[in-house]
Amino acid sequence: MERVFTQDQVFLDLGASCAEDVFRAVADRAQSLGIASADGAYQGLLEREREVATGLMDGYAIPHTKCPAIERAAMFYVRTAAPLEWQTMDDQPVQHLFVLMAPHANGGEEHLKLLSALATCLLKDEFKNAVATAERAEDVVSIVMEHIEKECE
Secondary structure (H helix, E strand, O other): OOOOOOHHHEEEEEOOOOHHHHHHHHHHHHHHOOOEOHHHHHHHHHHHHHHOOOEOOOOEEOOEEEEOOEOOOEEEEEEEEEEEOOOOOOOOOEEEEEEEEEEOOOOHHHHHHHHHHHHHHOOOHHHHHHHHHOOOHHHHHHHHHHHHHHHHO
16 A cells, blocks of 8 residues: 555645646656556546546545556545636535546556545545645655555454
C-alpha cells in the first residue's frame, strides 16, 4: 500500500479550471513517477468521467480509471486552488479529488478495495476536514493511509 500513495502524488492548491486540467496534471505526474503513460492515463480518466460522473458531496470527487496505459495501482490527491464545476450528488463544486489508477490486468481487486475504503472514509466529516485542512503533502498521506488502513482491516 505504501507505493500506492506517496507525497509525490499529492497536489496542494493546483491551479486548474476544469477536470481536464486536473487529469492532465495527474497523468503527467504519473508518467514522471513511472506509474503510467501520460496520454493513456489522461484518456482513461476522461473516458471514465464521461461514462459516469465521479463527484460525491461536500466538494469531493473520486475520478478513477483502469486501463492498459497504467503499470501499477496508484492514488493521487488533488486540492485545487479554486472550486471546479463538477457533476456531484449535491450539485456543489469540487475542490478535493482522489484520483485512482489501476492497470487493466492484475489491478482490479486492489483498485476496488481502495475505492471502497476511500468512499467509506469520505462519509466521515472528521476525515474530510482533516484532509481539507492538511498543510503539507506528508500530512495528507499520513491522514489518508491511517484511515484507509482502518477501513481495510
